[in-house]
Amino acid sequence: METAARGPVHGQTQTMETSDSELHLALSWNVGKCLALTGKSPKELLGLLNVLLKDSSNHSSISGPELGKLHNMHGDLLQARFKDSADLSDISEAIAAYRLAVDNFPDDHAEMPLLLGDLGRALLTQIECTGQLADITEAVATLERAVDLTPKYGVTMLGNLGIAYQYCFDHTGNLSDNAKAISVFQKAVELTPIGHENLPCLFNNLGSSYKSCFDHMGNLSDIAEAISAHQKAVELTPIGHADLPGRFNNLGSSYMSRFGHMGNLSDIAEAISAHQKAVELTPIGHADLPGRFNNLGSSYLFRFGHMGNLSDIAEAISAHQKAVELTPIGHADLPSRFNSLGSSYMSRFGCMGNLSDIAEAISAHQKAIELTPIGHADLPGWFNNLGNSYMSRFCHMGNLSDIAEAISAHQKAVELTPIGHADLPAGFNNLGNSYMSCFGCMGNLSDIAEAISAHQKAVELTPIGHAHLPGWFNNLGNSYMSRFHRMGNLSDIAEAISAHQKAVELTPIGHAHLPGWFNNLGNSYMSRFGHMGNLSDIAEAISAHQKAVELTPIGHADLPSRFNNLGNSYISRFGHMGNLSDIAEAISAHQKAVELTPIGHADLPSWFNNLGSSYMSHFGHTGNPSDIAEAVSAYQKAVELTPIGHADLPGRFNNLGSSYMSRFGHMGNLSDIAEAISVYQKAIELTPLGHANLASYHFHLASAFHMVLLVLPENPTNSEKTLFHYKSAVSLASAPP
Numbered sequence: 001m002e003t004a005a006r007g008p009v010h011g012q013t014q015t016m017e018t019s020d021s022e023l024h025l026a027l028s029w030n031v032g033k034c035l036a037l038t039g040k041s042p043k044e045l046l047g048l049l050n051v052l053l054k055d056s057s058n059h060s061s062i063s064g065p066e067l068g069k070l071h072n073m074h075g076d077l078l079q080a081r082f083k084d085s086a087d088l089s090d091i092s093e094a095i096a097a098y099r100l101a102v103d104n105f106p107d108d109h110a111e112m113p114l115l116l117g118d119l120g121r122a123l124l125t126q127i128e129c130t131g132q133l134a135d136i137t138e139a140v141a142t143l144e145r146a147v148d149l150t151p152k153y154g155v156t157m158l159g160n161l162g163i164a165y166q167y168c169f170d171h172t173g174n175l176s177d178n179a180k181a182i183s184v185f186q187k188a189v190e191l192t193p194i195g196h197e198n199l200p201c202l203f204n205n206l207g208s209s210y211k212s213c214f215d216h217m218g219n220l221s222d223i224a225e226a227i228s229a230h231q232k233a234v235e236l237t238p239i240g241h242a243d244l245p246g247r248f249n250n251l252g253s254s255y256m257s258r259f260g261h262m263g264n265l266s267d268i269a270e271a272i273s274a275h276q277k278a279v280e281l282t283p284i285g286h287a288d289l290p291g292r293f294n295n296l297g298s299s300y301l302f303r304f305g306h307m308g309n310l311s312d313i314a315e316a317i318s319a320h321q322k323a324v325e326l327t328p329i330g331h332a333d334l335p336s337r338f339n340s341l342g343s344s345y346m347s348r349f350g351c352m353g354n355l356s357d358i359a360e361a362i363s364a365h366q367k368a369i370e371l372t373p374i375g376h377a378d379l380p381g382w383f384n385n386l387g388n389s390y391m392s393r394f395c396h397m398g399n400l401s402d403i404a405e406a407i408s409a410h411q412k413a414v415e416l417t418p419i420g421h422a423d424l425p426a427g428f429n430n431l432g433n434s435y436m437s438c439f440g441c442m443g444n445l446s447d448i449a450e451a452i453s454a455h456q457k458a459v460e461l462t463p464i465g466h467a468h469l470p471g472w473f474n475n476l477g478n479s480y481m482s483r484f485h486r487m488g489n490l491s492d493i494a495e496a497i498s499a500h501q502k503a504v505e506l507t508p509i510g511h512a513h514l515p516g517w518f519n520n521l522g523n524s525y526m527s528r529f530g531h532m533g534n535l536s537d538i539a540e541a542i543s544a545h546q547k548a549v550e551l552t553p554i555g556h557a558d559l560p561s562r563f564n565n566l567g568n569s570y571i572s573r574f575g576h577m578g579n580l581s582d583i584a585e586a587i588s589a590h591q592k593a594v595e596l597t598p599i600g601h602a603d604l605p606s607w608f609n610n611l612g613s614s615y616m617s618h619f620g621h622t623g624n625p626s627d628i629a630e631a632v633s634a635y636q637k638a639v640e641l642t643p644i645g646h647a648d649l650p651g652r653f654n655n656l657g658s659s660y661m662s663r664f665g666h667m668g669n670l671s672d673i674a675e676a677i678s679v680y681q682k683a684i685e686l687t688p689l690g691h692a693n694l695a696s697y698h699f700h701l702a703s704a705f706h707m708v709l710l711v712l713p714e715n716p717t718n719s720e721k722t723l724f725h726y727k728s729a730v731s732l733a734s735a736p737p
Contacts, residue, residue, distance in 0.1 A: 065111075068104030071097045072115060079122055086332065088129060095122045113157065116146035120160055127167050129332060131377030133418075136171055139164040158188040159202055166209050171377075173216065173422030181209040203233040204247050211254050216422070218261060218467030218508070226254040248278040249292055256299055261467075263306060263512035263553065271299045294323035294337050301344050306512075308351060308557035308598065316344040324364075339368040339382055346389050351557075353396060353602035353643060361389040380423065383413040384430050391434050396602070398441060398647030406434040429458040429472050436479050441647075443486060443692065451479040474503040474517050481524050488531060496524040519548035519562050526569050533576060541569040549589075564593040564607050571614050578621065586614040608638040609652050616659060619666075628666060631659045639679070653683035654697055661704060670711070677704045695732035702726040 062070065075097035082090035098119035105112050123139035126132075143161040150157045162184040169177035185206035192199045207229030214222035230251040237244045252274030259267035275296040282289045297319030304312035320341040327334045342364030349357035365386035372379045387409030394402035410431040417424045432454030439447035455476035462469045477499030484492035500521040507514045522544030529537035545566040552559045567589030574582035590611040597604045612634030619627035635656040642649045660676035663669070680701035687694045702725035709718040 063104070065105050065109065068101040068115070071104065072101035072118060075101060075118060075122060079125065082125070086330075088126070091122060091126045091129070095119065095126060098122050113146045113150035116142050116149070117157055117160065120146060120157075120164065124160065124163055124167070127164075130375075131167075131171065133171050136164065136167045140168055155188050155191045155202075156198065158184045158191075159198070159205060162188065162205055162209065166205075166212060169212060170422070172420060175213070175216065178209060178213050178216070182206065182213065185209055200233045200236040200243070200247065203229045203236065204243075204250055207233060207254060208250060211250075211257055214257055214261075214467075216467060217465055218511075220258075220261070220508075223254060223258045223261065227251070227258065230254050245278045245281040245292060246288065248274045248281065249295055252278065252295060252299060256302055259302060259306075259512075261512060262510055263556075265303075265306070268299065268303045268306065272296070272303065275299045290323045290326040290331075290337060291333060293319045293326065294340050297323060297344060298340060301347055304347060304351075304557075306557060307555055308601075310348075310351070310598075313344065313348045313351065317341070317348065320344050335368040335371040335382060336378060338364045338371065339385055342368065342389060343385060346392055349392060349396075349602075351602060352600055353646075355393075355396075358389060358393045358396070362386070362393070365389050380413040380416040380427060383409045383416065384427060387413065387430060387434055391437055394437060394441070396647070397645060400441065403434065403438045403441065407431070407438060410434045425458040425461040425472060426468065428454045428461065429468075429475055432458065432475060432479055436482055439482055439486075445483075445486070448479060448483045448486065452476070452483065455479050470503040470506040470517060471513065473499045473506065474520055477503065477520060477524060481527055484527060484531075490528075490531070493524065493528045493531065497521070497528065500524050515548045515551040515562065516558065518544045518551065519565055522548060522565060522569060526572055529572060529576075535573075535576070538569065538573045538576065542566070542573065545569050560593040560596040560607060561603060563589045563596065564610055567593065567610060567614060571617055574617060574621075580618075580621065583614060583618045583621065587611070587618060590614050605638045605641040605652065606648070608634045608641065609648075609655060612638060612655060612659060616662065619662065623666065625663075625666070628659065628663045632656070632663060635659050650683040650686040650691075650697065651693065653679045653686070654693075654700060657683065657700060657704070661700075661707070664707070673704060673708055673711075677701065677708070680704055695729045698725045698732065699729035702729060 075094040078090050078094035078097060081087075082094065098115065102112070102115050102119055105115055120139050120143040123135050123142065127135045127139060140161070143157060143164050147157045147161055162181045165177050165181035165184065168174070169181060185202060188202045189199070189206055192202055207226045210222045210226035210229060213219070214226060230247065233247045234244070234251055237247055252271045255267045255271035255274060258264070259271060275292065278292040279289070279296055282292055297316045300312045300316035300319060303309070304316060320337065323337045324334070324341055327337050342361040345357045345361035345364060348354070349361060365382065368382040369379065369386060372382055387406045390402045390406035390409060393399070394406060410427070410433075414424070414427040414431055417427050432451045435447045435451035435454060438444070439451060455472065455478075458472040459469070459476055462472055477496045480492045480496035480499060483489070484496060500517065503517040504514070504521055507517055522541045525537045525541035525544060528534070529541060545562065548562045549559070549566055552562055567586040570582045570586035570589060573579070574586060590607065593607040594604070594611055597607055612631045615627045615631035615634060618624070619631060635652065638652045639649070639656055642652055657676040657680040660672045660679070664672035664676065680697060683697045684694065684701060687697060702722050705718050705722040705725065709715070709722055712718065
């Protein structure tokens with residue numbers, strides 16, 4: 001079963017560039033002149049201004065526009081100090097000073113647009129740090145007013161107004177705000193002459209707004225526009241220009257978004273190339289270098305997710321580590337870089353299964369949370385990804401403490417996300433996934449009810465046409481299917497099929513996720529077939545799984561799992577119809593799953609296990625000794641490749657035991673029954689008390705001892721062991737859940 005993207009990794013950034021070169025220091029009283037005339041340092045001048053403003057407040061010796069100019073200069077000095085200190089109190093005080101400057105000028109004063117522009121810029125700076133909706137709303141209103149009053153500086157004001165609209169869209173998800181951002185950026189581009197120094201900046205911001213629209217709606221025309229605008233921004237920026245690395249960075253991010261939608265390797269290659277250029281062109285010690293390493297790591301991570309090449313995930317981890325190492329303690333972006341590092345470790349764990357990687361992932365995600373202040377806009381995302389890492393370890397080890405931590409983290413992510421926020425559906429989606437995993441282990445119906453409820457909320461809160469809606473339908477289908485497997489209610493499997501069908505129908509041809517949605521649709525049809533036995537369902541299952549395989553490009557990391565599921569659907573039909581062509585197809589598909597999976601991959605033991613099962617089914621029909629030999633061999637490999645402590649290891653020992661028993665029944669070699677007893681015992685030893693499968697493992701071991709008793713009746717201990725394990729099986733099976 002394939003789960004939709006679990007929410008943002010928070011690694012890729014699109015830099016919005018504030019267009020202020022024509023406005024800054026434009027007032028008659030400006031900081032540069034005062035520094036030159038007085039010979040004072042900025043710190044000294046700020047002190048003098050504080051005294052002067054305090055005096056004017058006490059004695060009203062200065063008022064009106066003259067006082068407004070002092071407040072404006074005060075804001076400039078505080079904003080300049082903020083760039084060095086990153087102290088939020090500086091930018092907050094600067095905003096207060098700019099507001100006072102605006103209040104001391106009449107509405108029709110010629111310099112009012114400039115004052116509003118300075119206030120708008122300061123608000124945009126604070127929004128970058130805190131993301132508060134109140135600041136965004138004020139910035140939009142302030143810059144709209146500035147644009148209305150500004151014939152001369154309209155282009156620059158339009159650019160900053162576009163940024164304010166974009167921030168509003170990022171916070172609320174309202175497409176009208178994004179449309180406004182694109183519209184004003186386009187106007188600014190059209191009004192700016194070729195060769196003007198601000199034109200590359202405006203193209204950059206236009207591209208970022210188109211990319212945001214694409215990320216929300218998934219329309220390929222938007223990402224094509226984004227890439228085109230970012231390419232123009234790069235082409236128009238001279239070699240050696242300080243902003244060129246940032247524009248390469250944004251170009252790479254746009255290519256990454258299209259790759260995530262279409263899966264074309266040429267796009268991710270372009271993304272990596274652009275991000276590499278961004279890193280190479282950024283001097284050592286530059287404040288943006290860590291962020292560019294972070295995005296380079298994210299692009300390698302994306303390609304790894306598609307291709308599964310270990311060299312890519314190694315590059316991703318290396319780049320993310322450099323991003324963390326180069327970011328100073330206390331820097332506002334350090335939490336996001338720890339988050340990205342955690343995501344890359346989690347991806348390698350998913351492929352290799354090394355517990356050290358998931359421990360590093362959890363540690364990095366915890367650091368991201370610890371370093372993020374309460375109320376920060378990114379904190380829900382960090383809790384979301386911490387929950388994902390705990391869930392990954394739970395799926396591997398089965399420790400209940402991990403799934404409890406996952407649910408707790410995902411609940412916090414939902415609780416901290418404001419109603420109406422664009423990320424809230426993703427938070428509900430991930431909370432649903434963690435409850436579904438808990439249900440898979442414990443079987444508590446309350447957990448699967450919570451999962452379905454959370455997935456339904458994700459669907460309900462997502463507007464029609466949103467790019468993530470098919471994924472939420474997919475996961476809703478998965479949760480209904482999980483409850484169906486437990487309860488057998490046909491209404492649940494009907495809901496699962498319906499949701500999976502919607503996921504397929506809402507996903508455009510060529511989308512990278514479409515094969516996964518077909519895969520899960522096939523799984524839901526196969527589940528209903530297993531319950532009802534209607535041949536139309538298994539035919540639909542095979543058809544969907546075939547489409548999943550056909551639509552998955554050669555070399556894709558998920559292709560082996562889709563061959564595996566295709567094999568499972570063929571083996572299900574074989575069990576019902578007995579057509580040898582189906583079991584031959586099953587063996588072929590399972591063999592491809594094994595062949596396409598690299599040594600060391602965490603899923604390889606499972607594929608060997610299923611290959612063994614298909615050979616066992618073939619042997620049961622034909623009695624060919626070669627089939628049971630292949631089954632034993634595949635099951636042995638499944639056991640050998642499964643790490644100690646893995647939740648599936650007991651089941652694989654049990655299956656190996658069953659293959660030995662089948663061979664003993666056909667060949668009569670006592671060594672096989674001895675092997676069967678040995679591995680059945682291991683299955684029992686490794687299974688915790690209370691596990692649902694423990695009773696069946698005792699029953700299988702009792703059956704093996706009983707078989708020995710029939711062959712060697714003179715040994716009384718076999719009788720005692722047979723009776724003990726039969727009694728254990730009955731006792732465990734009849735115990736309350």
